[in-house]
Amino acid sequence: MRKLKMYKQEIPPIKKKARLPHRKIIYCSILTVLLSFTLYQPVYATTDMWSKATEIMKDVYNQIVLISTVAAIVTASVALLLMNFSKSGKTVDESRAWLKRICITWAILNGLGFIMAYITPFFADGKWNG
Numbered sequence: 001m002r003k004l005k006m007y008k009q010e011i012p013p014i015k016k017k018a019r020l021p022h023r024k025i026i027y028c029s030i031l032t033v034l035l036s037f038t039l040y041q042p043v044y045a046t047t048d049m050w051s052k053a054t055e056i057m058k059d060v061y062n063q064i065v066l067i068s069t070v071a072a073i074v075t076a077s078v079a080l081l082l083m084n085f086s087k088s089g090k091t092v093d094e095s096r097a098w099l100k101r102i103c104i105t106w107a108i109l110n111g112l113g114f115i116m117a118y119i120t121p122f123f124a125d126g127k128w129n130g
Helices: 022-039 049-085 089-126
Strands: none
Touching: 049 089
């Protein structure tokens, strides 16, 4: 170690830059590429994207119809109970209005399913297939 007499500080020696071992880098890169082929798993596409999307949408729609049917039954039964056991005419009228809304909404949701399931296949590929 060298010392400066004036400041009395030690100055570290100058180090050489470490050289990259090119052979090791090339060996590791080739090894990495070859090992990546061992981890490769081929994907066999049995269906295309559109048929899978159609399947997912049908599943989602079936879940929505299931939930809406249960909700419609519960709320319609509450509306019917209020209609039958209420002494107030206003409550009976409101229950009847809610029952009508519930039935219309449930019919629309199931009507969409009917259209998608039975009518759209007639118009597949932009042509009438009837």
